[in-house]
Amino acid sequence: MNKTTLNLKTKTELLKIAEGLSLSGVQSLKKPALVDKILKAQASSKTEISPNIQELTPVNTGSSWGVNHASDQETVEDSKYYEGFIQHTFPQPEWTLPKKYDDTKVALLIRDPYWLHSYWEINSETASDVQNKLGHNMFASSHIALRIYDVTDIVFDGANANNYSDINVGEALSWYIHVPASNRSYCAEIGYKTPDGRFFAVARSNVIEAPRHGVSDILDEEWMAVEGKTFFDKMYALSGGYQAGASSGEFSGERKELLTQKLAGMLNLSSGEAVSSEINVSSPSGKQQAKPKDFWLVANTELIVYGATEPDASVTVCGQPVKLNKDGSFCLRFALPDGQQNIPIKATDKDGDQHRKIEFEVTRKQI
Amino acid sequence: MTKGYLAIVLHAHLPYVRHPEHAFFLEELWFYEAITETYIPLIDVFENLVKDGVDFRITMSLTPPLMSMFADPLLQDRYVHHLDKLIELAEKEVIRTTFQPEFNDTAQMYLYKFKQARHYFVNVYAKNLINAFRKFQDLGKLEIITCGATHGFLPLMDVSKEAVQAQIKVAADNYQLHLGRRPNGIWMPECGYYPGHDEFLAKEGIRFFFTDSHGVLHASPRPKFGVFAPIYCQSGVACFGRDLESSKSVWSAEEGYPGNPAYRDFYRDIGFDLDFDYIKDYISPDGLRLATGIKYHTITGKKALHKDPYNQYVARDIAADQAANFMFNREKQVEHLYEVMGHKKPIIISPYDAELFGHWWYEGPQFLNFLFRKMHHDQDTIKTITPMEYLDEYPINQVSTPSFSSWGHKGYSEVWLEGSNDWIYRHLHKTAERMTELANRYPEPPNHLTHRSLNQAARELLLAQSSDWAFIMKTGTMVEYAVKRTTDHIERFTKLYDGIKNNSLDSNYLNEIEWKDNIFPEIDYRVYASN
Numbered sequence: 001m002n003k004t005t006l007n008l009k010t011k012t013e014l015l016k017i018a019e020g021l022s023l024s025g026v027q028s029l030k031k032p033a034l035v036d037k038i039l040k041a042q043a044s045s046k047t048e049i050s051p052n053i054q055e056l057t058p059v060n061t062g063s064s065w066g067v068n069h070a071s072d073q074e075t076v077e078d079s080k081y082y083e084g085f086i087q088h089t090f091p092q093p094e095w096t097l098p099k100k101y102d103d104t105k106v107a108l109l110i111r112d113p114y115w116l117h118s119y120w121e122i123n124s125e126t127a128s129d130v131q132n133k134l135g136h137n138m139f140a141s142s143h144i145a146l147r148i149y150d151v152t153d154i155v156f157d158g159a160n161a162n163n164y165s166d167i168n169v170g171e172a173l174s175w176y177i178h179v180p181a182s183n184r185s186y187c188a189e190i191g192y193k194t195p196d197g198r199f200f201a202v203a204r205s206n207v208i209e210a211p212r213h214g215v216s217d218i219l220d221e222e223w224m225a226v227e228g229k230t231f232f233d234k235m236y237a238l239s240g241g242y243q244a245g246a247s248s249g250e251f252s253g254e255r256k257e258l259l260t261q262k263l264a265g266m267l268n269l270s271s272g273e274a275v276s277s278e279i280n281v282s283s284p285s286g287k288q289q290a291k292p293k294d295f296w297l298v299a300n301t302e303l304i305v306y307g308a309t310e311p312d313a314s315v316t317v318c319g320q321p322v323k324l325n326k327d328g329s330f331c332l333r334f335a336l337p338d339g340q341q342n343i344p345i346k347a348t349d350k351d352g353d354q355h356r357k358i359e360f361e362v363t364r365k366q367i
Numbered sequence: 368m369t370k371g372y373l374a375i376v377l378h379a380h381l382p383y384v385r386h387p388e389h390a391f392f393l394e395e396l397w398f399y400e401a402i403t404e405t406y407i408p409l410i411d412v413f414e415n416l417v418k419d420g421v422d423f424r425i426t427m428s429l430t431p432p433l434m435s436m437f438a439d440p441l442l443q444d445r446y447v448h449h450l451d452k453l454i455e456l457a458e459k460e461v462i463r464t465t466f467q468p469e470f471n472d473t474a475q476m477y478l479y480k481f482k483q484a485r486h487y488f489v490n491v492y493a494k495n496l497i498n499a500f501r502k503f504q505d506l507g508k509l510e511i512i513t514c515g516a517t518h519g520f521l522p523l524m525d526v527s528k529e530a531v532q533a534q535i536k537v538a539a540d541n542y543q544l545h546l547g548r549r550p551n552g553i554w555m556p557e558c559g560y561y562p563g564h565d566e567f568l569a570k571e572g573i574r575f576f577f578t579d580s581h582g583v584l585h586a587s588p589r590p591k592f593g594v595f596a597p598i599y600c601q602s603g604v605a606c607f608g609r610d611l612e613s614s615k616s617v618w619s620a621e622e623g624y625p626g627n628p629a630y631r632d633f634y635r636d637i638g639f640d641l642d643f644d645y646i647k648d649y650i651s652p653d654g655l656r657l658a659t660g661i662k663y664h665t666i667t668g669k670k671a672l673h674k675d676p677y678n679q680y681v682a683r684d685i686a687a688d689q690a691a692n693f694m695f696n697r698e699k700q701v702e703h704l705y706e707v708m709g710h711k712k713p714i715i716i717s718p719y720d721a722e723l724f725g726h727w728w729y730e731g732p733q734f735l736n737f738l739f740r741k742m743h744h745d746q747d748t749i750k751t752i753t754p755m756e757y758l759d760e761y762p763i764n765q766v767s768t769p770s771f772s773s774w775g776h777k778g779y780s781e782v783w784l785e786g787s788n789d790w791i792y793r794h795l796h797k798t799a800e801r802m803t804e805l806a807n808r809y810p811e812p813p814n815h816l817t818h819r820s821l822n823q824a825a826r827e828l829l830l831a832q833s834s835d836w837a838f839i840m841k842t843g844t845m846v847e848y849a850v851k852r853t854t855d856h857i858e859r860f861t862k863l864y865d866g867i868k869n870n871s872l873d874s875n876y877l878n879e880i881e882w883k884d885n886i887f888p889e890i891d892y893r894v895y896a897s898n
Contacts, residue, residue: 071776071777072618072619072620072621072623073618073720073774073776074775074776074782074842075620076618076720076722076723076727076728077720077722077838078838078839078842078844079633079722079726079727080381080397080401080720080722080726081394081397081835081839081842081844081845082658082844083393083394083396083397083657083658083845084636084638084639084655084656084657084658086651086655086656086657087845087846087847088393088394088845088847088848089847090847090848090851093851093854093855093858095854095858096854097794097854097857097858101793101797103797107526107792107793107796109523109526109780109784109792110522110523110525110561110771110779110780111779111780111781111784111785112777112778112779112780112781113779115781117784117789117792119789119792119793121793173793174789174790174793206525206526209562209771210771211585211770211771211772211779212585212587212770213585214585215584215585215589216585216586216587216588216589217589218587218588218589219588219589239580239584239593239594239595239608239610239611296672302463302642302645318465320462320465332462332463333459333462333463333645334462334463334464334465334466335463335464335466335467335470336466337466337467339466341466
C-alpha cells in the first residue's frame with residue numbers, strides 16, 4: 001500500500017492495518033504519523049538475507065543436534081540421515097552453480113500464510129533498455145524495487161490490483177516478504193523506481209495464493225440448515241482444534257481462536273517483530289545448547305586371551321567353541337568387569353582322544 | 368459392533384543414494400540401516416501376524432527412490448556384505464561380553480536378529496524386499512501407495528506445473544513397473560499440498576492423498592466432520608487429514624511412547640564407545656567412528672550421563688502396555704465420535720515416518736505387533752482399515768478444497784525455505800524450465816544419443832529436486848553431501864543441456880553419468896512437455 005492509498009483511509013481502517021502488521025503503540029498516534037509508521041513497517045518488513053545467497057557453503061555447519069529448534073517429528077525424520085557426530089567432507093568441486101542465468105525474471109514462493117519469498121534477476125540487456133528509456137541521470141538515481149500486488153479475486157492486467165507495496169531491494173537478488181493478510185493472492189514485479197515515484201516493471205512473477213491461517217468462514221449451506229454452527233465447533237474441538245487436553249464436551253466461542261493462536265504462535269506472529277521469525281528458526285548463532293561444564297573421564301578394562309594349538313583341533317573357551325585361524329592360533333577379547341572370572345581353555349585333538357586344558361583366574365577390582 | 372476405523376500410514380522413504388564409483392560410501396549406510404532396523408523388522412511382524420491368523424490393515428508409502436534401491440543389484444549385494452560384517456561383529460560381541468551378563472543377552476539378541484535379517488533378505492525374498500511388500504498387498508493386508516518421484520516438495524515447485532506433474536506421473540509409472548498395477552493413493556512428499564495439485568493426481572487415476580490436520584481443518588468450505596472423514600477436492604480426489612491426538616502419543620519426545628526410559632537409546636553405540644582397534648573394521652574405512660547398530664543402553668533419563676543396560680524383555684513388556692494404552696484411547700475416541708457424528712463411522716488417520724519404527728524407536732515394530740493383535744482379539748469397537756476401503760464404504764463425501772499445508776515443522780514450507788536452503792530454488796526452477804524447453808523442442812528425438820541425453824537430463828532434474836537435500840541443509844546432519852548432490856545433478860543437467868543445444872554431446876560423459884545416476888531406466892523425457 002502506498003502513501004496515497006493509506007491517506008485515503010479512515011483512522012479505524014489504518015489501525016486495523018497496523019494490527020495486521022503487528023505494530024504496537026499506535027492507538028494514540030495522529031493519522032499522518034500512523035501512515036508513516038505503517039509505511040515504515042511495510043518497507044522494513046523483510047528479513048535481510050545476505051545477498052551472497054548463491055554461496056555454496058550454507059550457514060549451518062557442524063553438528064546440529066540441539067542447535068536448531070527442531071520439532072520432535074523433525075528429529076526423528078533427521079535420524080534417518082544420522083551416522084554420528086561427523087561431517088562427511090568433499091573436495092571443492094570444479095564446477096560451481098552460476099550466480100545468474102542472464103535472465104530477466106522474478107518468482108514468488110510461498111513459505112506460510114504470512115511470508116512469501118521472492119528471487120529475481122535483471123540481465124544487462126534489460127538494464128540498458130531501461131537506461132535508454134529513462135536517460136542516464138534518471139536511471140542512475142533510480143533504485144531497483146520489488147512491488148508486491150494483492151491480486152485476490154482478479155485477473156491481473158498490471159493495473160487493476162487491489163493494492164500494492166514497494167520494497168527497495170538495492171543489489172539483493174532475493175527477499176522474504178511479510179504479507180499482512182491471509183487468504184489473499186499475490187503477484188510480484190521487479191523493476192526500477194525513479195526518485196519521482198514512477199515504477200518501470202521489467203518482469204512479472206507467478207501468482208501465489210497465501211492460505212488462510214484459520215478455519216474457513218464458508219459453511220456449506222446444505223449442512224448449515226440441518227446441523228447449525230455448534231456442530232462445527234464440536235467437530236473442530238474433537239479434531240484437536242483446541243488446546244490439547246481440553247475435554248471435547250466443553251467449549252465456547254472464544255476457544256475456537258486457540259488453534260489459530262497456536263498456529264500464529266508457531267509462526268511467531270505475536271511479537272511486534274515481524275522480522276524475527278526467520279532468524280529465530282534458522283540462525284545457527286541462536287540458542288546453542290550449553291555443553292555441560294563437567295570435565296569427564298571414562299575408563300574400562302578388557303582382557304585379551306590368545307593361544308594356539310594344532311590347526312585341526314577343536315577349542316572351547318569358557319565352554320563356548322572357538323574358531324581357529326588357519327595356523328591354529330586364536331585370539332579373543334573380553335570386557336573385564338569388577339570381580340573374579342574363571343577362564344578355562346580346553347583343546348581336543350581332531351580324533352577326539354587327546355585333551356589339554358589351561359585355566360586362568362582373573363580378578364579386577366576398581367579401587 | 369464396529370464404530371470406527373484406524374488407518375495407520377507408514378511413510379517409508381530414503382533419497383536415491385548409490386555410488387558405484389566408491390567401494391564404501393558413508394551415506395549408503397542410511398539404506399542398509401533402514402533395512403536392518405525398520406523394513407525387515409516390519410516385514411517380520413507382518414509375516415507372523417499372517418501366520419497367526421490376525422487380521423490387520425496398514426498403509427505404507429514406498430517411494431520410487433526407495434523401491435529403485437530395493438531392486439538395484441549393486442545395493443543388494445553391498446547390503447549382504449554389510450550384514451555379513453555385522454554378523455561377524457555380533458559374534459565377537461557375544462564373546463566379548465561373556466563376563467558381562469547384563470550385556471551378553473543383548474549381544475545374543477543382535478546376533479540372532481542379524482542372522483534372521485540375512486535369512487529373510489537372501490533366502491526368503493531373493494534380495495528384493497519389494498517382493499515382501501507386494502506379498503502383503505496381494506494378501507489384502509497392506510495398501511502400498513506411491514509418493515513424488517524423487518520426493519520433491521511440490522508447493523515450492525509450483526512455478527513449473529510440468530515439473531509437478533512429472534513428479535507424479537513418473538512415480539505412478541514406476542509404481543506400476545514394480546508392482547504391476549496403478550497406485551490407488553499417494554503420500555504427497557512431506558504432506559505438502561498446494562491447491563490445484565490434486566488435478567495432477569486425478570490425471571494418474573490416484574484416488575486419495577493425505578494432509579496434515581490443518582490442511583483439512585482449514586479447507587474451504589469448512590469440513591463438517593473435521594479430520595474424521597475425507598473430503599473430496601473439486602477434482603474428485605479424496606483428502607484425508609491427520610489426527611492430532613493419536614499422532615502426539617507417538618511422536619512427542621516428552622510424552623510420547625518412544626521416550627520411555629527402559630527403551631533402547633538411539634545414540635549410545637559401540638561404534639563410538641569401544642576401543643578403536645577392535646571396532647575399526649566396522650566403522651568408516653577412513654577411521655571415522657560411526658553408528659554400527661549395536662547399542663546396549665537404555666534412554667534411562669533426559670540428563671542421565673550414566674545409562675543403564677538394555678533389557679529386551681522389560682522393553683517388550685512396556686511396548687505391549689503402550690499398545691494397550693493406544694488402543695484404549697482410540698476406542699474411547701471412536702465411541703465418542705460415533706455418537707457425535709450421528710452414527711457415521713469416523714476414520715482416524717495416524718501417519719508416521721516408517722523409520723520411526725525400529726530405527727529411531729527400536730521397540731516400535733513390537734508396539735505395532737501388539738497393537739494389531741490386541742485390536743483383533745480384545746475388542747470390536749474399532750478396526751484397522753485402508754483409505755480405499757473407507758471410500759468403498761462411504762463413497763459420498765463433502766466437497767472442499769484443502770489448504771496449502773505440510774507436516775513439516777510449523778506446518779508450511781519453512782523447513783525447506785529458509786536461510787540455509789533458499790538459494791537452491793533459483794537453480795531448480797531454471798533447470799525445470801530448461802527441461803520443459805527441451806521436451807517441447809523435441810517431440811521426437813532426432814537420434815539415439817540425443818534421446819539418451821534427454822532422458823538422462825530428466826533423471827538429473829528429478830534427483831536434484833529431492834526435498835531431502837533442503838531438509839538436511841536445514842537440520843545440518845550431512846550438509847556437505849546435500850549441497851554436493853544438488854550441485855552435481857544441476858551440473859550434469861546443465862552439461863547435457865548445453866551439449867544438446869550446441870550439438871556437442873560427449874558420449875563418454877553420458878555413459879559415466881548414466882552409470883552413476885541410473886534411477887528410472889524407464890523414464891520418457893516427454894513427461895516434461897507442456898500440455
